[in-house]
Amino acid sequence: MRVVVQRVKSASVAVDTELIGSIGVGLMVLVGFEEGDDDDDINWMAAKLSRLRLFDDADGIMNLSIQDVDGQFLIVSQFTLHAKTKKGNRPSYIKAAHPDIAIPLYNSFVQRLKSESGRRVEVGVFGANMLVKLENDGPVTIFIDTKNKE
Numbered sequence: 001m002r003v004v005v006q007r008v009k010s011a012s013v014a015v016d017t018e019l020i021g022s023i024g025v026g027l028m029v030l031v032g033f034e035e036g037d038d039d040d041d042i043n044w045m046a047a048k049l050s051r052l053r054l055f056d057d058a059d060g061i062m063n064l065s066i067q068d069v070d071g072q073f074l075i076v077s078q079f080t081l082h083a084k085t086k087k088g089n090r091p092s093y094i095k096a097a098h099p100d101i102a103i104p105l106y107n108s109f110v111q112r113l114k115s116e117s118g119r120r121v122e123v124g125v126f127g128a129n130m131l132v133k134l135e136n137d138g139p140v141t142i143f144i145d146t147k148n149k150e
Contacts, residue, residue, distance in 0.1 A: 001031070001032070001033055001034070001037045001041040001042065001045055001105075001109075001145070001146040001147075002031070002032045002034075002081040002082065002143070002144070002145045002146075003029050003030060003031045003032075003045060003049070003081075003143070003144050004029070004030040004078075004081065004141065004142070004143055005027050005028070005029050005049065005052070005054070005141070005142045005143075005144065006027065006028045006029075006134060006136050006139070006140065006141050006142075007026075007027060007054045007055065007136065007137045007138055007139075007140035007141075008023070008025070008026060008027065008028045008074075008134045008135055008136055008137055009024070009025055009135040009137045010022070010023065010024055010025070010134065010135045011023050011026070011028040011074045011132070011133065011134035011135070012074070012132070012133050012134075013074060013076055013122075013123075013124040013125075013130050013131070013132050013133075014130065014131045014133075015124075015125050015128045015129070015130055015131075020122075020123070020124055020125055020130070021074055021122030021123055021124060022074070022122060023071075023072035023073065023074045023120070023122050024071075024072060025069055025070075025071050025072070025137075026066060026069075026071035026072035026073055026074065026119070027049065027052075027054070027066055027071065027072075027073050027074070028073075028074045028076070028132075028134050028136075029049065029073060029074065029075050029076070030076050030077075030078040030081060031075060031076070031077055031078065031081070031106065031109065032077070032078050032079050032080065032081030032082050032096060033079075033082075033096070033097040033101070033102040033105045033106065034082050034095045034096055034097050034147075035095065035097050035098075035101065037097060037101075037105055037146070038105075039108070040146075041146040041147075042105065042108050042109045042112050043112060043116075044146055044149075045109065045113075045144065045146055046109065046112040046113045046115075046116040046117070047116055048144065049066075049073070049113060049117070050065070050066065050067070050113070050116045050117035050119075051065050051067075052065060052066070052142070053065050054066075054140055054142070055068065055069045055071070062140070066117065066119055067117070067118070067119070071119060072119055072120040072121070072122065073113060073117070073119055073120070073121045073122065074121075074122045074123070074124075074134075075106075075109070075110055075113065075121060075122070075123045075124070076123070076124040076130060076132055077102070077106050077124060077126045077127070079093055079096040079097075079102070080093065080096075081096075082095045082096040099126070099127060102126070103126055103127075106126055110123055
C-alpha cells in the first residue's frame with residue numbers, strides 16, 4: 001500500500017462536472033494498493049496518517065497532527081502509484097492490485113481511517129477519471145509505503 005500525502009489548505013475531486021468531495025485544511029491522500037496488501041497495511045497506514053505531525057505549531061515547526069488542527073482527509077484512489085518504469089518508456093502497472101482486490105481494500109481503508117482518526121473523510125470515485133484540485137500548503141508532500149516503512 002502506497003500513499004502520497006499532501007498538506008492542503010483546500011482540496012476537491014470531481015467526476016465529469018459533478019463535485020464528489022471537498023475539504024478545507026487537511027490532508028489530500030492519493031492511495032494505491034498492490035497484490036498482497038491486507039488489513040495489517042490498512043491499520044498501520046490509518047494509524048500513521050491519523051497521528052502524522054505535518055502541520056505547523058505557533059513556532060512554525062511541523063509539530064501538529066490533523067487532530068490538533070481540526071483537519072479533514074480527502075482520499076483518492078490512484079493505481080499509478082505502483083508504476084514501474086525500469087524498462088522502456090511506458091510504465092507498467094503489473095504490481096497494482098486488480099479492482100476486485102483493490103476496491104474492498106480501498107473501502108476498508110476509508111472506514112478504518114474514519115474510525116481511527118475521528119475526522120471527516122471525503123473520497124473520490126474508485127476507477128473514475130477524476131479532476132483533483134488542491135492548494136498544497138508548504139508545499140508539504142510525503143510518500144509512505146507499507147512495504148518499506150522508512
